[in-house]
Amino acid sequence: MIFVNLALLGMLIVCALAVSFTKNLLTSLIVYMAYSLIMTVIWMLLESPDLAITEAAVGAGITSVLFFVTLKKIHALKGDRDHEQAQK
């Protein structure tokens, strides 16, 4: 069990670093979702299912969706750039 915990914590650290060091905003957002999912599993292993449900719904769900919409608004998604170039 301790190995599972350690592996999850290691993945958590890797994800946290990857979120900061990724250049592409979309990639870092998806890594952030993965971070939230790992966190959900860790909450489950720590026997706090309440937090796990909230983390899954808010961290991986709502926050990411709002981030996606924000990226769309500031034209940071890849498809948007093509669209802008086509307009010019």
Place this chain on the structure above:
Amino acid sequence: MSKRRSDWQQRPQARFLRWMREGYAALDEAIEDAVTQPGEASPAVDPELAVQHQEAALQHRHDRSMALDRLAQYDLYNWAVNKGRRIISRLHVLMALLLGGVIIFFLLDTVTFMPRFGAADVPANNEVIARYIEQGLAETGATNLVAGMILDYRAFDTLGESTVLFIAACAVLILLRIDLDDQGNPTQQLIAEESDDRYYEPKNDRILQGAAILLTPILLLFGVYIILNGHLSPGGGFSGGAIVSSGLILYLDAFGFKKAGRFFSYKIFQWVSFCALGFYGAAKAYSFYCGANGLENHIPLGTPGAILSGGLIMPLNIAVGLVVACTMYIFYALFRKGGL
């Protein structure tokens, strides 16, 4: 550091500067000699001419020192632009690392003084927790102890959290909402936002619609289940509300604002949020009033484990869930096109 310095000394530019300075220095010495030690030839020279010579020499010395100053300044400027900037940026990195290291060291040092995780004598392990665990079920009637804690013992905190969420929704509304103009017609900005939104979003995407038809009822049902079972099983108003709102957002994404607007308009958001927060405040005011004055609470706790138990916890969960679901949904709508 020393290597860099010697590199700098070896560069042609530096050597040129040094040569210039040495040349000047030799000249300077000669002039100095000529000025301070007139020598044997001076008596033969016309005294006026000698004075002129002296003046010229002094003038020359002044010019030379000015030129040297300028050269030094140029040198310094060059150094600052090329080397200094790099050194200073490295210094910043070094200082940041140093500061981070010191902070990490002191934090870790403090951690070593803390009691072991989960030890029996930690300060957090006091009579409050014992009371929650021993009498929580009898006092709140909720089998889910967490729900009993956040909606009964600590309900005031949860009221504050719901209010914070509502205030955040109001702030987002103020910032992002695009109003109709005075006559009630859509403004130019709103039309532009809508066409923008329509371009980027998939319109009538078959895959998305199929997935939404399958998933939305399940998500809504699961969210409602989590809200209603908040006092019996893990979950509660906040997480259930977030799940309900994610179902609504999926529906909105698949079928567009027009269809979603049929059951969720701006007015509904206002009324639902107002009623839920008002009910929460009133219900908690009642129990605070009763509890603080030692009066009898008239809300039956019911049998623990039954769906209708736990006193006020289930209605409060429903209120919190409604506020959260509405707020999340309207966040999404406002982020997308500035209105419902």
